[in-house]
Structure formats: structure tokens, C-alpha cells
Amino acid sequence: MASSISGLCSSSSSTLIRKPHLAPPLPPPKSHLAETLKPSFSGKSRHILTHAVARDAPVEKKGGLERDPKALWERYTEWLYQHKELGLYLDVSRMGFTDEFVKEMEPRFIKAFKAMEDLEKGAISNPDEGRMVGHYWLRNPKLSPNSFLRLQIENTLEAICAFSQDIIAAKIKPPSSPDGRFTQILSVGIGGSALGPQFVAEALAPDNPPLKIRFIDNTDPAGIDHQIAQLGPELASTLVIVISKSGGTPETRNGLLEVQKAFREAGLNFAKQGVAITQENSLLDNTARIEGWLARFPMFDWVGGRTSEMSAVGLLAAALQGIDIKEMLAGASLMDEATRTPVVKNNPAALLALCWYWASGGVGSKDMVVLPYKDSLLLFSRYLQQLVMESLGKEFDLDGNRVNQGLTVYGNKGSTDQHAYIQQLREGVHNFFATFIEVLRDRPPGHDWELEPGVTCGDYLFGMLQGTRSALYANGRESVTVTVQEVNPRSVGALIALYERAVGIYASLVNVNAYHQPGVEAGKKAAGEVLALQKRVLAVLNEASCKDPVEPLSIEEVADRCHAPEDIEMIYKIIAHMAANDRAIIAEGDCGSPRSVKVFLGECNVDALYA
């Protein structure tokens, strides 16, 4: 009896296998440092956190958490950073670093500030890729190292503003929409070409934006189908923005091809609704030019994907949603100015980097849990995950030493997460420090009300944040608190700029290149190899299936004929995946034991035999 196979089949022979198994995820990285909580060095309520010395001997962590309320208040006021114009505060008092530690870190900071200064002047700060790193110029084009780059930035910003105004005012219209105007954006991109726009849309888009936005940020066919199905007839009034710096990322290409197919099937002309954001002359750029897409905007070689929110990548979608992008840029620019100060205490990004180094021993031994107490900032931690982890998670340092650096970031939002994992944070494994993001303004003025005498809903949120911060600290868990007045384009721009700079400074402290991502290439290459192997498997099966009679093959035989006996497990998985997707793979035998399975194709493709 014939059947299709997968990794999860019943033990009976010749059973349909429906659910292939993918390789299990790698286990999370282990903490490098042992940590103990020791009682009291002076007062009875004091504790010292001690660390074993790290392998590459970074600045050692000696110190303790202050327990005395008066001394703690002093520490709070002494270290509180305030940016008056932005209304932004950074409280690092709940990190236990000492003055000695700050002093010991000084030489590293001097080096980091110098590296940052050089970077802003146009040094090749991404040496592996031979690139400048210029995201700071995007919000202050005057800083660009030459007038050509300055003009590129200014012209692009002007083009974004003009194009988005014309779209919103329906001066540029979709050809077949009954409304006569664009109503939706479908943004196709992944990683840095999605996370910033997603975060900003969630944080800042008004309730009724001129254009609503949806995202395709994966090559999951069901996810893509869902987005297209949700658009329904509004596909005719959808502006599709395809974003890829390299212009060749497979997931994004697949998303584009799937969307183009949907347009064809709906009888719509994709080119009249398509916009590309990519580097000049990339595959995507050339495709968009040849096919005559509605518009193209440049991505610059010297802006990395994960720091591209203030380029066309983030600004176009934001402007189309009615978000004030000039305010975002202004907020970022103000923060950039503040984070150029070479005095750690007065530089909020340096303070963050100091805290990260302190908490993680400079080797990433603790995770950073980011908890914004504001629903609209939900995606901030996800955005930071790429910014921080893709930048800092490096095998080698700038001198070629193997260091396996990084800083793990996760989190969603408070107080919601209090009902999910704060239990472990307070009482369980002590492998993290927290970052609270506090927003002072609960609601727009005039909308608040007291749900019980003297207490609003926002007071509860405030109480939850303060309570969790105190409860964690009481149990020796450190935290940083970033406070903004409200979530608006200016504060969001400032937050992005703050963390971009903190990552850059921290990378210098631990001597890694923050601006490349060699590790991602390995996965991309391996994925390409799997797809190439799949083609060989299909050719081998087709040849056997075109024989008369059909020649069913064991997995071993398929592997041998593919000249890839070492890839036998992958070949089994490929066959299982195709079988689960009605790809005409037929299997005989006991699916519970892959060795007994024989496979062939349901039909012979004669053309493929001679291809």
C-alpha cells in the first residue's frame, strides 16, 4: 500500500506521515559565570553579589546592592540622568556598580568614545565589510563626511515626504481601486527591514491612519496567505513596499513572488502598486526598475539593516501612516547629541553600556529582560533583540580572538509579563537584569478617570512597575529604568538612538565589530544547500519513477544516488516535508522506522529527465 511519509508517523506500516520534524532549536547559551548571593558586608540587610572571574579577565565585578533606603535615595539622585528637552530619564541606581568599577572602566570608555567619534567622521568602522557606519548622519545630514552623502540623505527624505503626501492626498492613485486611493500598506521584508517599521507602527500609528499597515516578514506560506486573505478586495488599494538592503534575501524575494501571484490572480497590475526600498543596482532594484514599479527609494551601503529605522526603511511606512517622521528624526538627533558626551555619567548610552558590562561581566553572562510598561511599546524588546544580539553576538573580537560575545535580550511588556515569567525572575535562576521602560503619561489629557477613589487604571500600571522593580531588587535582582513622558515620535526616535549608541559603545568596550553579522551567513548558506539537495533528490526519484515498472527506492538508495550518503538524515527530512505537502511523494513501508521505507513519485516527469 502506498503512503506519504514524515517524521511523525504511526508505528503501523504504510501509514501517511503528515508532520515532518524540523531540527530542534539549539539550547540557550549557558551562563559563563557562577554567581552567588552572599550575606551582608556591613548592615544586616546588605548583600554582596560576587562573580567568578571571567576567562578573558574583563574588569572584575566587585560590589554590592545598597539596601539602606537613605543611601539608596542618595544613589538614585546622584546617578539619575535627565535629558530636559526630551523629558527622558535614566535611572541606574538599582545596578550595583561601584565607583571603583566606573574608574576601572575609564580606559575602555575613552577608547569607545574615540572609536565613536571616528565612526561619525566616516571611518571604516565595519572593517570586515569595509564599510562606513553612518546611521547617525540620517538625523543630522550635516555630519556626513562629504556633501554627496549629505545630499543623498536630504534628497531621500524630501522624496519620502513628497511621495507619502501624494499617496495620502490621492494624487497618486492605485489604478483599479474603487476608492480611488491607497488604503493599505503591505510591507515585505525581514530582520532590520521589518522590525523597526513594525515597532514604530505599533508604537505610533494613530487609531485611524491614512493607510493601515500589514507585514510579510517570513517565507511561511500560511502566514503570507493570511496577510493576503485579510486584505481581501482591498488588495486593489494596497501599496506594497518591498524592503531589502541587499535586495537578495530569499524570504523577502519569496514574499514578493507570492504577492505578485496574488495580484495576477486578482487581475491587478503589481507594478503600479509596488515600491522598492533597496541599494542601488541590487537584484530588487533592477527588478523594480525593469518592471516599472511605482517608486524606488535608496538604502545606503553605510546603513546597516538593524540601524535603518531612520532611513527610507522606516520613514516611508511611518509617513504613510501619518506619523510625524521629522519629529522622530528630531528626537533621535537630540539623543545623538546627548550621547556624544565623553563623560559617562552625563551620557545615557554610556551609562547603559556601563550597566550592561557590570551586569553581564562584560561576557554576556546575564540576559537583558526588557519590560516596557506600555502596550504600544510591546515590540520594542523584539526590535532591541536584533539590534543588540545581531550586533554583539560575535565569535571573534576585533583582534581575531575567539570570544563568543553577546547579550541576550527578551521581554514583552509589563504588567502582562508579571503574570507569565516574573515569578522566575524574582525567585528562580538569577541569570538576568531587567530594563523597565516607564511612560509617565497614562492617557491623553482629559481622558482619565478614577476607577476607584483616587486611583486610575494608569496608577495600577505605575504601581505594578514600581512594585516589580522593588520586589526584584529586594531579591538581589538588578534593574535599569528608562522613563519618557509619553510615547510620541520624538521619544520613540530618542529611544532608538539611545540604544543604537549604547550598542556601539558596548561593542567597543568588549572589542567586537557591532556592524557585521557573519554568523547569519552560515544559516543562509546551509538553507541554500538543503534546497539544492532537494532538487537532486527529486531528480533521483523522478528517474526511478519513470522506469517501467516504477522502482521504489529506500532512503539509503536515494542518498547513494544523490552521491550524498552523509546527508541521509536531511534527505529523509526533505522527503518527509514534501510528502506532508502533497508533492506526489509516495512511500511504502513502516514509517516508524525510516530504514524500511521505500519511496517513489506518483508520476513521472519526462521533461525533467532530460533537463
Ligand SMILES: O=P(O)(O)OC[C@H]1O[C@](O)(CO)[C@@H](O)[C@@H]1O
Ligand atoms: O535587508 P536585507 O538585506 O533583506 O536583510 C535583512 C536582514 O538579514 C540580515 O542581513 C541577516 O539576518 C539582517 O542583518 C538584515 O536586517
